[in-house]
Amino acid sequence: MVKASKMRQRKDGFNHTPIWKRLRRDYVLYLLVLPAFIYIFIFNYIPMYGVQIAFKEYMPGLGIEASPWTGWDNFERFFASPDCGTLIWNTVILSVYQLVASFPIPIIIALMLNQCNSIGYKKFVQNVIYAPHFISIVVLIGMMQIMMAPNSGVINTLITALGGEPIFFFGEEGWFRHLYVWSGVWQSTGFNTIIYISALAGVSYEMHEAAIVDGASKFKRILYIDFPSILPTAVILLIMAVGQIMSIGFDKVYLMQNSINMPVSEIISTYIYKKGILDTDYSFSAAVGLFNNIINFVLLISVNGLSRRVSGNSLW
């Protein structure tokens, strides 16, 4: 007790030291954080300053500051363009589909793994299902094209063997969303179980024992013990995922695009890349990007507030 009170005094004493003394005393700590600070400044904050080109007509020769202001022109051009509605729709629908398909499966798998009595079997399954997470997107899509090729792909061989007509998966726009979402499920389900498995590890075994004595079957125990105890984790993850609905990644969609599926596969980020980098329409693209980022930001802030109210948990 004496020791504890001394410690408190000591810590309290810390905070009454004048600022300049604290800065001098802890200069090493500032030096340690400096490289990361500079990196973030250059590659995150300078671009934020550069986002003003969304309101300008950026000319590389003039630089960001000297380029003439154009007000909301770039935004108006985007909202007036026929692509606008389709792009937003494609982005949202792909993202929502992905969320709905990929969210529940890891929970179910984690609950099932948790009920494996054989530790060896459980470890084996885990080792296998985590593996796809480490495959690069380029390889993943390469593998999909191989497996789903119209003549030689294993999937079509199976379909024809069962008496069906071969399907040209990459040559029909209707397949794009399914391929995108379900390959994502294949790749990330295993990995997404980790967080639930670790939450399940925290469930006290006494509760299960009591339930066993009362004659509860495994299925009942999953339903009334395991599931409720990972529900808070699931709710937080779901809320956070909703906050990222508009920030669906560029990498995979871009690689899966071809001229046939373009009407459904063109999303905001791929559009920004094409307009901005390939067509060098910098300001217009920056405006579209800013629009998207503001939506993301607002979504995240509101979702975070919601999460705090619902579960008492939030990111900050």
Next chain:
Amino acid sequence: MAIRKSKEDKVFDIINYSILFILVLIIIYPLYFVVIASVSNPDAVNSGSVTFWPQGVSFEGYSKLLGDSSIWTGYRNSLIYTTCGTFLSVITTISAAFSLSRKQLFGRNFLMGYFVFTMYFSGGMIPLYITVNNLGLYNNPLVLIILGMVSVYNMIIARTFFQTNLPDELFEAAEIDGCGTFQFFLRIAIPLSKAIIAVLVVFYGVAQWNSYFNAMMYISNKEYYPLQLVLREILLQSRMVEPPTTEGAIVDLIERQKYAELIKYGVIIVSSLPVLVVYPFAQKYFVKGVMIGSVKG
């Protein structure tokens, strides 16, 4: 346990084990298929007759691949980018995380806010592109090492780790013994945080090895291409090229497709080899990292 399994539970176990087994098959089969296809006769693979066992074992794909210089240049580049990038990232992240985990740091909340804000808002693709260009980093391989040097998410994981594993008392005790902050970081904090360093190495390393986007954005010289971009050309672009116009172009296209058909399985295996080698290690630390990350920092 003394309690006997009920009939219901036995049925449950059978169903549970079977579904998990089917899951394992679904995950493993595509990976297995690539392996057997890579050592099969290309004609057998193209006709779709390779399903469970390799047909007419042939290493033609691998031998062609060995002679392909673009693959090996990409390999070498990726190894360099991954090693240097990961090294730089881990050092920067660890030291920043250590600093931010110390309660005595004046302005700690401001600094955290400074970092965390970038997780929620960014200038976007185009302003970053202009910034990189203005720095003269376009088509400079350094850009692939520098970009992504600090991931704020990873930094928060490391900071959480330090906060839970390096209590202030430890620091105070060391201070009384005459140990300065830097000494403490180097001699006490680092040796005690091998686990988190391993987590960071794996997180950064795998991400760096697998990424193609930065290279596509900022590198135009093929000499500097990382492996993933070379793979993209071989795996994904052989069938997406413009329709050929001249007869020579058609022949050329057919040749290219044939070549790609031949080597694509082998190239997938070879490119995944480094990840495969570190997989047991990587898997363990990935899991650890996710768990530390799930504790709110």
